[in-house]
Amino acid sequence: xxxxxxxxxxRVKLYTDExxxxxxxxxxxxxxxxxxxxxxxxxxxxxxxxxEATFRPAASPTAPAKMCESLVVxxxxxxxxxxxxxxxxxxxEADQEAAAKW
Numbered sequence: 001x002x003x004x005x006x007x008x009x010x011r012v013k014l015y016t017d018e019x020x021x022x023x024x025x026x027x028x029x030x031x032x033x034x035x036x037x038x039x040x041x042x043x044x045x046x047x048x049x050x051x052e053a054t055f056r057p058a059a060s061p062t063a064p065a066k067m068c069e070s071l072v073v074x075x076x077x078x079x080x081x082x083x084x085x086x087x088x089x090x091x092x093e094a095d096q097e098a099a100a101k102w
Contacts, residue, residue: 010036011084012050016077020058023050023071025083036083040075048073 007026014021025036025048033039039048053071056063 008034009051012036012081013084014048014073014081015058015079016073017079018058019055020061021050021053021055021071021073022065023053025050036081040078040081046075048075048078 006029008029009024009026012023012025025039027034027036027039033042039045050071050073051069053069054065054067055071056065
């Protein structure tokens with residue numbers, strides 16, 4: 001039986017030397033790792049996983065973005081990360097909505 005972890009999805013946009021990436025970064029509500037800054041400043045965290053991600057080459061701003069369900073980005077490659085307002089739905093609600101689309 002799979003165990004679900006309650007998370008709060010935060011829409012982020014990040015820039016690396018090669019790509020511009022947008023997606024949802026899942027934070028843990030209440031306490032440690034509730035904020036995006038808690039996650040990226042944690043020395044033990046080396047990668048971010050974004051869901052509902054899109055990416056395009058940074059050198060081609062007019063290039064169409066490619067989409068993927070999840071994307072892993074190495075934190076040391078991130079040059080700029082912009083968190084947007086937290087979404088009001090829980091990850092379980094988002095999972096249910098995504099499952100309904102399939």
